[in-house]
Amino acid sequence: xxxxxxxxxxxxxxxxxxxxxxxxxxxxxxxxxxxxxxxxxxxxxxxxxxxxxxxxxxxxxxxxxxxxxxxxxxxxxxxxxxxxxxxxxxxxxxxxxxxxxxxxxxxxxxxxxxxxxxxxxxxxxxxxxxxxxxxxxxxxxxxxxxxxxxxxxxxxxxxxxxxxxxxxxxxxxxxxxxxxxxxxxxxxxxxxxxxxxxxxxxxxxx
Amino acid sequence: xxxxxxxxxxxxxxxxxxxxxxxxxxxxxxxxxxxxxxxxxxxxxxxxxxxxxxxxxxxxxxxxxxxxxxxxxxxxxxxxxxxxxxxxxxxxxxxxxxxxxxxxxxxxxxxxxxxxxxxxxxxxxxxxxxxxxxxxxxxxxxxxxxxxxxxxxxxxxxxxxxxxxxxxxxxxxxxxxxxxxxxxxxxxxxxxxxxxxxxxxxxxxx
DNA sequence: TAAAAATAAGCAAAAAATTGCTTATTTTTT
DNA sequence: AAAAAATAAGCAATTTTTTGCTTATTTTTA
Numbered sequence: 001x002x003x004x005x006x007x008x009x010x011x012x013x014x015x016x017x018x019x020x021x022x023x024x025x026x027x028x029x030x031x032x033x034x035x036x037x038x039x040x041x042x043x044x045x046x047x048x049x050x051x052x053x054x055x056x057x058x059x060x061x062x063x064x065x066x067x068x069x070x071x072x073x074x075x076x077x078x079x080x081x082x083x084x085x086x087x088x089x090x091x092x093x094x095x096x097x098x099x100x101x102x103x104x105x106x107x108x109x110x111x112x113x114x115x116x117x118x119x120x121x122x123x124x125x126x127x128x129x130x131x132x133x134x135x136x137x138x139x140x141x142x143x144x145x146x147x148x149x150x151x152x153x154x155x156x157x158x159x160x161x162x163x164x165x166x167x168x169x170x171x172x173x174x175x176x177x178x179x180x181x182x183x184x185x186x187x188x189x190x191x192x193x194x195x196x197x198x199x200x201x202x203x204x205x206x
Numbered sequence: 207x208x209x210x211x212x213x214x215x216x217x218x219x220x221x222x223x224x225x226x227x228x229x230x231x232x233x234x235x236x237x238x239x240x241x242x243x244x245x246x247x248x249x250x251x252x253x254x255x256x257x258x259x260x261x262x263x264x265x266x267x268x269x270x271x272x273x274x275x276x277x278x279x280x281x282x283x284x285x286x287x288x289x290x291x292x293x294x295x296x297x298x299x300x301x302x303x304x305x306x307x308x309x310x311x312x313x314x315x316x317x318x319x320x321x322x323x324x325x326x327x328x329x330x331x332x333x334x335x336x337x338x339x340x341x342x343x344x345x346x347x348x349x350x351x352x353x354x355x356x357x358x359x360x361x362x363x364x365x366x367x368x369x370x371x372x373x374x375x376x377x378x379x380x381x382x383x384x385x386x387x388x389x390x391x392x393x394x395x396x397x398x399x400x401x402x403x404x405x406x407x408x409x410x411x412x
Numbered sequence: 413t414a415a416a417a418a419t420a421a422g423c424a425a426a427a428a429a430t431t432g433c434t435t436a437t438t439t440t441t442t
Numbered sequence: 443a444a445a446a447a448a449t450a451a452g453c454a455a456t457t458t459t460t461t462g463c464t465t466a467t468t469t470t471t472a
Contacts (some may be wrong), residue, residue, distance in 0.1 A: 089296055094310045097303030104300045144382035145362060152358045156351060168449065176350035180431055185451055193449090374419065386461050389420055399419095 006032040008049070008120055010069065012042040013054035025111040031118065039068035046072055050195050051079065053118050058085035058092055066092075067098050080121035084109055154189040157182075161196055170192075210239040213328045214255070218248040218262035218274065231317040237324060245274035252278055257285065258328050261320065264291035264298060272298075275305050286327035290315055362396040363388075364402060372399055 009026060011033050015163055023033040036042035036052065039060060045051075054072060058065040070080050083096045086107035089140040092103050102121045105113065143151075157175070164170040186193065215237050219225040222243060229239040235387040240257065242248035245266060251257075260278060275287050289302045292313035299310050308327050312321065349357075355398040363381070378385055392399065 070450085088296055090296075090299055090310060090312050093296055093299040094303065097300065104296060106296050145359065146382070148362060149355060149359050153351065154356050156354060176352070178431055179449080180433095181429080184429080187451090384461055385419085386421090386463095387459080390459080390461095393421090 006030055007118060008032045008034065008052045009035045009058075010036065010042060010045060010051045010058070012039065012054070012065070013034045014057060014060045020118065020151045022109065022111060022114065026115060026118070027203060029115055031115070039063035039065070039071075042068060043071055050192070053080045053082065053121055055082045055084070055114065055118065058083050058088060059094065066095055066099060068097070069101070073100065082114075082117055082121070084114075150189065153185070154191060157185060158191055158196060161191070161193060166193055166196070212236055213324060214238045214240065214258045215324055216240045216242065216248060216251060216257045216260045216262075216265070218245065218260070218271070219264045220244060220263060228315065228317060228320065232321060232324070235321055237321070243272070244309055245269035248274060249277055259286045259288065259324050261290070261324070263290045264289050264294060264302065272301055272305060275302070275307070283411045288320075288322075288327070290368075356395065359391070360397060363391060363395065365396055367397070367399060367402055372402070376398075 007030075009031050011019060011023055012035075013022070013028070014037055019035055019037060023035050026033050034045050034049070036045050039056075040063065042054075042056070046054075054069070056065045056068060060068075065083055065085075069083075072079065072081070079103045082105065083101050084107055085092065088104070088106065096104055103117050105117070125184065143152040157171070160171050160174055161168075164174065165180060168179070168182065169195045172182055175182075177185075185191075210302055213236075215232060215378055217225060217232070217239050218241075218242055219228070225241055225323070225374060227239050231237045232399070240251050240255070242251055245262075246269065248260075248262070252260075262271045262274060266274075271289055271291075275289075278285065278287065286304065286308040288311065289307050290307045290311040290313055291298065294312065302310055309323050310321070363377070366377045366380055367374075370380065374385070374388065381388075383391075391397075
């Protein structure tokens, strides 16, 4: 018997009713849904527990989905983010995609489509964003050199880990780093090997 | 006396008049423009001579801008592509950005905006070398973590320098690093500020 | 042309990262 | 269940990086 860990989705929407309806649909299809009705709330949730995919409205009071996504990317540089919006303007979509969105859905959302998008991108967790070049775009302002270099280093290590199925010894060889250094970087960069592997390449449990 | 090599732009638009007007404006501003009124034609031009930036209409007869861009990417995987379109739908924009568009402009195009976009993304290419591009691909083997992180750091610093026109003080502020550190990194990473700004050795690197 | 400002680099102290050696803990194999 | 292998982390020595203070050189301004 194979037990698959549920996909954890952070669903952000200031419309209470729509939020509830979508959450319900996803839950009945085996998705673990964390809901948030504001960007502030969502950011808090993000630090509390591991999330596989973020799905957020673009337009929300106080803090827009774009601002929220930018903040979220600080701690999770490569998490798949799906935006949705009604009446989206071209510049909105462009900005969202530049921020590394993997998908942009138009309201009203078809629940089936949302589900399929989530399942599709869950496996890409920590992988490439739709437009990987933008994830480390040199022209994105606001972060220090150190921050950005560390984010890239984190990305490389995570990718390498995934590529080698969590086999640390191979990662060390591939990246040519010391095991001790690797361990230190893991904790310093906040990489959790088990959580990372839980997403993409799970072994069956009997 | 330093002569800056001109930026070469491949401008693709099936509307002959608009194409001519935009080309003229860019040329009067020092851009070398290659025009094409069809995707087929554009693909041919692309193989003939080095191009820095592609600017293409999304909707064209026969072959859409998306198909053209996909083909162009085969020979130039990282060339900056700017799309423009009137009446663009959200899915169009999403598709274009997923294909790696650096920008998406809405018709009618402001010539000034087009020019500034072109200049912006030409500079981006400028900072990259073949070696660095390998480093940015997480799945590319053969380089140590340190090598690849340093290459990325070099790319960031070069880009920032170009963006600020060589104004070191601004770079320090933007990257939040100490002047002394900056100097050391410059020599360690082998960045030559004057050569970078001279724009001397432009060559296709994709 | 002279003065002022910006940039580069030598030196040394302080801070941070790397690494080998060690033991503990977890996972896998037998 | 025991043994073996892999992983993680504490400690401390070594190396590297960062940075302030300094002077020299180059560039810009008046």
